[in-house]
Structures are given as structure tokens and as C-alpha cells.
Amino acid sequence: MANLTVKLSALTLRNPVMTASGTFGYGLEFEDFVPMSKLGGIIVKGTTLLPREGNDYPRMAETASGMLNCVGLQNKGVRYFADSIYPQIKDMDTNVIVNVSGSSPENYAECAAVIEELERIPAIELNISCPNVKDGGMAFGVTCEGAASVVKAVRKAYSKTLIVKLSPNVTNIADIARVVEAEGADAVSLINTLMGMSIDIERRSSRLSIGTGGLSGPAVKPVAVRMVHQVAHAVKIPVVGLGGIMTAEDAIEFMMVGATAVEVGTANFIDPAVSGKIVEGINRWLDSHKVKDIREIIGVV
Amino acid sequence: MKYIKDFAIVSNERLDDRNVLLKLRPVDGQMPDTKPGQFVQVQAPAAQDTFLRLPISINNVEDGLLWLMVQMIGEGTRAIGQMKEGQSLNLVLPLGNGFSIDEFWNTDSRSMRPQVLLVGGGVGIAPLLYAGRVLKSRGVEPTFLLGARTASGVLERSLFEQIGRVLITTEDGSLGTRGFVTQILSDSQIVELSSFSKIMVCGPKPMMIAVARCAKQNGVDCEVSLENMMACGLGACLCCVEKTINGNLCVCTDGPVFNINQLTWQI
Numbered sequence: 001m002a003n004l005t006v007k008l009s010a011l012t013l014r015n016p017v018m019t020a021s022g023t024f025g026y027g028l029e030f031e032d033f034v035p036m037s038k039l040g041g042i043i044v045k046g047t048t049l050l051p052r053e054g055n056d057y058p059r060m061a062e063t064a065s066g067m068l069n070c071v072g073l074q075n076k077g078v079r080y081f082a083d084s085i086y087p088q089i090k091d092m093d094t095n096v097i098v099n100v101s102g103s104s105p106e107n108y109a110e111c112a113a114v115i116e117e118l119e120r121i122p123a124i125e126l127n128i129s130c131p132n133v134k135d136g137g138m139a140f141g142v143t144c145e146g147a148a149s150v151v152k153a154v155r156k157a158y159s160k161t162l163i164v165k166l167s168p169n170v171t172n173i174a175d176i177a178r179v180v181e182a183e184g185a186d187a188v189s190l191i192n193t194l195m196g197m198s199i200d201i202e203r204r205s206s207r208l209s210i211g212t213g214g215l216s217g218p219a220v221k222p223v224a225v226r227m228v229h230q231v232a233h234a235v236k237i238p239v240v241g242l243g244g245i246m247t248a249e250d251a252i253e254f255m256m257v258g259a260t261a262v263e264v265g266t267a268n269f270i271d272p273a274v275s276g277k278i279v280e281g282i283n284r285w286l287d288s289h290k291v292k293d294i295r296e297i298i299g300v301v
Numbered sequence: 302m303k304y305i306k307d308f309a310i311v312s313n314e315r316l317d318d319r320n321v322l323l324k325l326r327p328v329d330g331q332m333p334d335t336k337p338g339q340f341v342q343v344q345a346p347a348a349q350d351t352f353l354r355l356p357i358s359i360n361n362v363e364d365g366l367l368w369l370m371v372q373m374i375g376e377g378t379r380a381i382g383q384m385k386e387g388q389s390l391n392l393v394l395p396l397g398n399g400f401s402i403d404e405f406w407n408t409d410s411r412s413m414r415p416q417v418l419l420v421g422g423g424v425g426i427a428p429l430l431y432a433g434r435v436l437k438s439r440g441v442e443p444t445f446l447l448g449a450r451t452a453s454g455v456l457e458r459s460l461f462e463q464i465g466r467v468l469i470t471t472e473d474g475s476l477g478t479r480g481f482v483t484q485i486l487s488d489s490q491i492v493e494l495s496s497f498s499k500i501m502v503c504g505p506k507p508m509m510i511a512v513a514r515c516a517k518q519n520g521v522d523c524e525v526s527l528e529n530m531m532a533c534g535l536g537a538c539l540c541c542v543e544k545t546i547n548g549n550l551c552v553c554t555d556g557p558v559f560n561i562n563q564l565t566w567q568i
Contacts, residue, residue: 030537058530062352064352218352269354
């Protein structure tokens with residue numbers, strides 16, 4: 001069995017497989033299917049300072065090899081998370097990472113500061129790339145100035161491992177990654193969903209309540225692999241790769257272009273046990289290729 | 302406990318031009334505990350436009366077999382409809398809350414038997430067969446009101462007739478009363494709504510709203526089974542939400558069955 005341990009700055013993962021925010025609930029929803037102790041980490045739902053109802057239904061449209069969603073960060077706010085959810089998940093045998101979103105640098109920072117106090121949360125993933133909210137979200141992640149302002153504010157308020165989740169809906173994702181690194185991020189994760197649209201031609205209207213949504217699933221994987229490759233060459237901090245990972249081979253592809261760890265997202269909807277299977281599959285692949293340490297394959301392409 | 306399980310197709314029966322009835326046996330022989338009104342997420346055979354699982358309500362569980370009624374409306378459901386005996390399907394189950402039948406556990410056999418009205422439209426009748434069977438086994442007298450476009454669309458009619466009284470409406474008048482189910486609900490000569498302790502409804506949304514309105518006017522408790530589009534079926538993706546008096550709730554985990562008093566429908 002190969003060594004699967006990887007590090008994202010100060011954060012050690014027992015293996016590189018994590019679950020992506022918004023696709024794995026708080027882990028609790030998947031406990032019947034996969035032991036948390038099998039995973040490198042889980043990244044729980046997008047959390048904001050104040051509760052959010054999210055967008056109206058319909059929020060999802062199935063597309064060829066993928067899906068669009070416009071959930072819009074529905075969550076009960078960080079206080080509810082700290083008081084009611086955290087006690088249920090704090091003893092899970094994995095790294096529990098909280099995805100944090102906001103509408104201004106100040107409230108991103110305030111939300112992060114609440115999570116800083118939660119002893120068993122070793123890291124946050126800063127979401128500056130949600131395409132489905134009007135206020136904030138992706139607005140910050142698509143300009144260097146916007147990204148810098150949020151990361152700067154959160155870095156002051158948050159001392160543990162800070163991962164910044166990047167938007168693919170930009171001209172040059174490497175530029176954004178460099179700015180985020182300069183402002184003190186410990187790692188970047190990419191990609192968030194690609195903005196898309198799908199039309200019901202009988203009704204002559206969008207299939208989604210707000211018109212547009214974020215595309216995920218295997219349809220986006222080649223774009224994500226290319227962007228991870230690009231960012232891995234642009235920054236020195238670790239890169240977490242995600243976008244359409246369905247199998248261990250997909251995960252290995254991301255690692256070969258420079259991802260230190262990966263996140264499994266939409267695949268959880270199709271096979272709730274898939275994250276554990278990907279860990280096993282990576283292990284088998286490394287063994288059959290006589291690779292003793294997973295770090296040997298990171299960035300070989 | 303929820304499971305991911307392979308099921309072998311024991312039979313695939315064509316019910317009409319659009320619907321099939323699959324009877325499935327768990328390959329490992331272990332049938333999970335299920336409740337009427339719950340659903341399963343079916344992995345359709347690979348096809349370009351089917352990526353996510355398909356949520357299908359449980360039509361019945363009997364003699365170690367799980368029954369699923371599948372309406373062939375898209376690429377995925379058509380592929381399932383063409384599957385043959387012996388092939389296998391992968392399911393995630395059981396999902397959702399189900400109808401509130403637990404209150405009928407302790408029916409006192411000496412007192413008057415409670416009456417429940419089960420109203421279904423089109424393929425929405427599917428979960429009512431299972432609900433009716435379980436209710437009857439608990440001493441409840443079920444009455445079914447089944448609506449369809451035409452006579453051939455009244456699916457599993459003889460099975461419903463074995464369980465309780467069956468009232469039928471068809472839009473073309475080819476069977477039962479001509480019109481919609483509300484035709485019968487508004488005629489106290491046929492059914493006295495206030496005699497029911499509960500109404501359970503599954504069907505197209507306009508039908509469910511109309512039935513909910515009748516129930517409310519007559520002061521009868523009413524629950525409806527929703528079928529919002531969903532992705533995960535586990536309460537993780539938050540795609541299938543319905544507006545309720547407690548905010549947006551997931552149809553897959555907080556539902557699919559809701560009491561009409563929880564919803565924000567204009568009734």
C-alpha cells in the first residue's frame with residue numbers, strides 16, 4: 001500500500017480525496033454509505049454570516065454529462081452552524097472544512113472569525129466563486145482587486161489553513177490565483193462551476209429560476225484539468241483540483257497536472273459511496289504502477 | 302438506514318402505452334424496510350442525457366419484491382422500460398418521509414374504523430397502492446379516487462379494487478365519471494368528505510392543489526406527495542426545495558409528503 005498522505009500547508013490529509021462543498025451536506029447525510037474515516041476531508045455546505053433562503057425552485061437542470069444548479073447558498077447562517085451543526089460533526093474522523101461565502105469583505109471575515117473559534121475545524125474554503133448569488137460570491141472572484149480584498153480581510157481574521165476556491169468564469173485564472181497567493185492564502189481550490197444556461201423550448205424559458213446556473217459533472221472536467229495545470233504552474237501554494245471527478249482515474253489525472261488533493265462533487269449524487277471508492281481506486285492504481293508515495297505523481301505533467 | 306443495492310428484474314410488465322411495472326428482487330435477498338410514500342433513486346442504463354439517478358416512488362412491496370411503476374417520458378425512463386427479466390438495476394433506498402400512516406397503528410377494532418381517502422392522478426396513483434394496502438392491514442377503510450385522461454390510463458385498477466372502494470374519473474368519460482377528480486369530491490352524493498379522517502394525494506400539481514382546496518373547505522387533514530426535480534435525493538444538494546411555512550425544505554428528505562398546512566400554496 002502506497003503512502004497517500006498529503007499536506008495543504010499546515011493541514012495534513014490522510015489521503016488526497018475530499019468531498020466538495022454543496023454536494024455532501026454536512027457528511028451526516030452520507031454516513032450510511034461511506035465511513036468518514038476513509039476520506040481526506042469533507043468540505044461542508046457554503047456558510048454565510050446571516051441565514052440565506054437561496055433561490056426559488058427550479059434550481060437544477062440535467063444536461064449532457066452534467067447538471068446546472070442555481071441553489072444560491074441556502075444555509076441557516078454561521079451562528080446556527082456553530083450552535084447546532086458543529087456539535088454533530090466535530091468528532092467525525094476526518095478533516096471537516098467549512099466553505100465560507102459572503103457579500104462583502106467584512107462579512108466574509110466576520111463569518112471566518114466565528115469558525116476560527118471552532119476547535120475541530122482545521123481549515124476553511126473561501127468561496128469567491130459562487131455564480132448563483134447577486135450579492136458577492138463570484139463578483140469577488142472574477143477580478144484581481146475583488147479577490148484580493150476578500151482574501152486580505154479574511155486572512156486578518158482567520159489564522160488556520162485558508163483555502164480559496166476560484167471561479168473558472170474568468171479570462172485568466174492564473175492571475176487570480178497569484179493575487180490570492182500574495183494575500184496569504186494557504187492553498188487554492190478549483191474549479192467552481194462554469195456558468196451556463198439551459199432552455200425549455202416548449203415553454204420558451206430557462207429551466208432555472210434565475211435564468212443561469214453553474215455547470216458541474218464530467219462535462220466540465222477537461223476545462224478543470226486545464227485550469228489546474230495552468231494554476232499549478234503559476235503559484236507555489238498547493239492546488240486542490242475539482243470538476244467532474246467520477247473515478248479514481250479522474251482524480252489521478254488532476255494530480256498529474258499539479259493538484260495536491262482533489263474534491264469529489266457531483267459524483268456523490270450518482271453514487272453516494274463514490275468518494276470512498278475513489279480512495280480505494282487510487283490506492284490500487286498506485287500499487288499496480290509500483291508507486292510508493294502519491295506525491296510522486298503530483299505535477300508530473 | 303439507507304442502502305445502495307442491486308436489484309434483479311423479476312418481471313417487466315407493460316401497463317399501457319406509457320407505463321411499465323417492474324418487479325424487483327434484491328440480489329442479496331435483503332429487502333430494506335420501506336414505508337408507503339417513500340421513493341428510490343434508480344440508476345438508469347447509460348444514455349447521453351441521463352446522468353443523475355431517477356427518483357421513482359415505491360408502488361408496492363410484497364412477497365419479497367419491490368414494485369416500481371415507471372412512466373416512460375425521457376431517455377432514461379424509456380431505457381428502464383425496455384429492460385428485461387434477469388437484468389439488474391442499482392437503487393438507493395429507502396428515501397423520503399412517506400405518508401403519515403403511523404397514527405393508524407393502534408386502531409381500536411371495537412370503535413368505528415377510520416376512513417382514509419387516497420386520491421391519485423395518472424402515474425401518481427403509484428404510491429397509493431402501497432399506502433392503501435398498509436392502511437388496510439392496520440384496520441383502516443381505504444377509498445381510492447383515481448383520475449386519468451382515458452380508461453386505459455387507470456393503472457392497476459383491479460389491484461386497487463381488491464383493497465377498497467374505487468372511484469374513477471376520466472377526462473374523456475371512457476370510464477367512471479367524466480371530468481377531473483374534483484368532480485367527485487364536490488358531489489356529496491358520491492363521497493362525504495367530512496367522513497374521512499385523512500386525504501392522501503399524489504398526482505399533477507394542479508390536481509393536488511384542487512384536492513387540497515376541497516380538503517381544507519371540508520376541514521379534513523390532507524397530505525400531498527410532491528415530485529420536484531432532484532439531484533442527490535439525500536438532502537445534500539438542496540435542488541428540490543419547496544417553499545413552506547418554515548422556509549425552503551427539501552422534497553427528498555423533508556418530503557416528498559407534506560401536510561398542506563406546511564405549504565404556502567394558495568388554497
